[in-house]
Amino acid sequence: VTAVVVNGRAYHPPAAPSVVICADGLDPDYLDDAFARRLTPRMAEMVEGGAYAIASAQVPTFTNPNNLSIVTGAPASVHGLPGNHYLDPDGREVQLTDPAFLRAESIHAGLQAAGVPVLIVTTKDKLRRLLGRGGVPCFSAEFAHQQEFAGQPLIDLVGRPNPGIYDWDSSHYAIELALALIPLAEPQLTYISLTDVVQHAAAPGAEVSDRYLRRLDELVGLLLDQGLKVGVVADHGMRAKTGQDGSPQIAFLDDALEAAGVRGARTILPITDPYVRHHAALGSACWVHMPAADLERGWDAIAELDGVEDVISGDAAAARFSLPRDRIGDLFVLAGRGTVLGTSPGAHDLSELHGPLRSHGGLHERPVPMLISERLTPEAAGLLAAGATNADIHHLLLNGVA
Numbered sequence: 001v002t003a004v005v006v007n008g009r010a011y012h013p014p015a016a017p018s019v020v021i022c023a024d025g026l027d028p029d030y031l032d033d034a035f036a037r038r039l040t041p042r043m044a045e046m047v048e049g050g051a052y053a054i055a056s057a058q059v060p061t062f063t064n065p066n067n068l069s070i071v072t073g074a075p076a077s078v079h080g081l082p083g084n085h086y087l088d089p090d091g092r093e094v095q096l097t098d099p100a101f102l103r104a105e106s107i108h109a110g111l112q113a114a115g116v117p118v119l120i121v122t123t124k125d126k127l128r129r130l131l132g133r134g135g136v137p138c139f140s141a142e143f144a145h146q147q148e149f150a151g152q153p154l155i156d157l158v159g160r161p162n163p164g165i166y167d168w169d170s171s172h173y174a175i176e177l178a179l180a181l182i183p184l185a186e187p188q189l190t191y192i193s194l195t196d197v198v199q200h201a202a203a204p205g206a207e208v209s210d211r212y213l214r215r216l217d218e219l220v221g222l223l224l225d226q227g228l229k230v231g232v233v234a235d236h237g238m239r240a241k242t243g244q245d246g247s248p249q250i251a252f253l254d255d256a257l258e259a260a261g262v263r264g265a266r267t268i269l270p271i272t273d274p275y276v277r278h279h280a281a282l283g284s285a286c287w288v289h290m291p292a293a294d295l296e297r298g299w300d301a302i303a304e305l306d307g308v309e310d311v312i313s314g315d316a317a318a319a320r321f322s323l324p325r326d327r328i329g330d331l332f333v334l335a336g337r338g339t340v341l342g343t344s345p346g347a348h349d350l351s352e353l354h355g356p357l358r359s360h361g362g363l364h365e366r367p368v369p370m371l372i373s374e375r376l377t378p379e380a381a382g383l384l385a386a387g388a389t390n391a392d393i394h395h396l397l398l399n400g401v402a
């Protein structure tokens with residue numbers, strides 16, 4: 001196999017077994033702090049011999065769209081997922097977890113079809129079917145107790161039971177699972193997707209955050225020790241969404257629309273997913289479907305809300321952020337750095353949160369770290385310096401190694 005074209009870009013099969021980790025919610029602030037305090041020596045060493053840059057995520061900066069951008073090498077306008085959640089043409093709100101929603105194949109499916117063995121391990125089971133589309137072997141840490149490989153229970157291969165999805169080390173279990181499966185499945189390319197439970201709960205420097213990063217660093221070290229070429233990127237950053245007193249800062253759109261006399265609008269919060277204890281369905285971007293006659297009034301009412309940074313049309317959002325126009329609303333709303341967007345106070349159960357609200361979704365969570373263990377070609381280094389996206393990580397690792 002020389003190269004496989006996926007979504008308009010040619011990918012060379014890895015010259016040596018390679019792995020990409022999506023460190024969910026790993027804002028650059030966590031790594032800057034970790035490097036400054038020498039908390040993550042293996043990753044520091046890895047980028048010293050390789051590359052480290054800040055890249056940008058797909059907007060809205062949510063998990064599903066960005067994981068799909070990473071594995072397809074393409075924006076949401078191509079792969080079809082603008083959020084974790086959307087309003088379907090029948091007027092029902094639907095979780096975007098069914099692979100039938102995807103409009104593009106993954107790099108992994110393309111390589112596998114050309115005879116290159118691949119493997120995917122995800123922490124969150126909500127991504128398993130999406131990432132496994134096209135017959136790619138895909139396992140989840142969340143349901144590892146129900147899955148097996150070649151007749152062997154996954155938890156026996158790892159050597160410990162899988163933690164709960166809200167435990168601090170559920171992400172690490174996904175890497176441990178990959179470390180156990182790689183010698184058996186011998187993939188040339190592996191993708192490991194983590195979860196952001198720790199980042200939603202803890203700021204850089206917090207005890208659990210440090211514990212998370214130290215263990216992540218050890219596991220990245222084990223992958224490097226196996227001779228793997230490693231890329232690490234994030235799906236989005238993470239910011240505190242609280243005021244001076246520590247309480248959540250929320251702009252409630254439906255209340256504002258109602259006060260303005262707008263009827264028949266549907267606010268869609270595309271962060272919505274089964275993991276409500278992370279964020280109570282509160283993120284920093286959303287869209288609103290609205291009757292044309294109400295558009296101007298609704299637009300003004302939302303734009304005047306405290307903490308709303310920008311309101312643009314669905315057409316403008318689709319163009320600016322490469323989103324599938326048919327799957328977003330008529331207005332696209334972005335919150336400021338410290339604010340999240342909700343519908344109305346009764347719709348969000350804040351008692352479920354682990355701690356002070358930390359979340360993502362807007363422009364302030366767009367910068368993500370990108371780490372590559374290898375020296376890059378001048379072209380690849382140029383792309384990274386000019387501003388890569390997380391969707392470029394496989395291109396850089398497969399095509400850009402010197």
Ligand SMILES: [Zn+2]
Pocket residue numbers: 024025062063064196235236
């Ligand atoms: Zn995420």
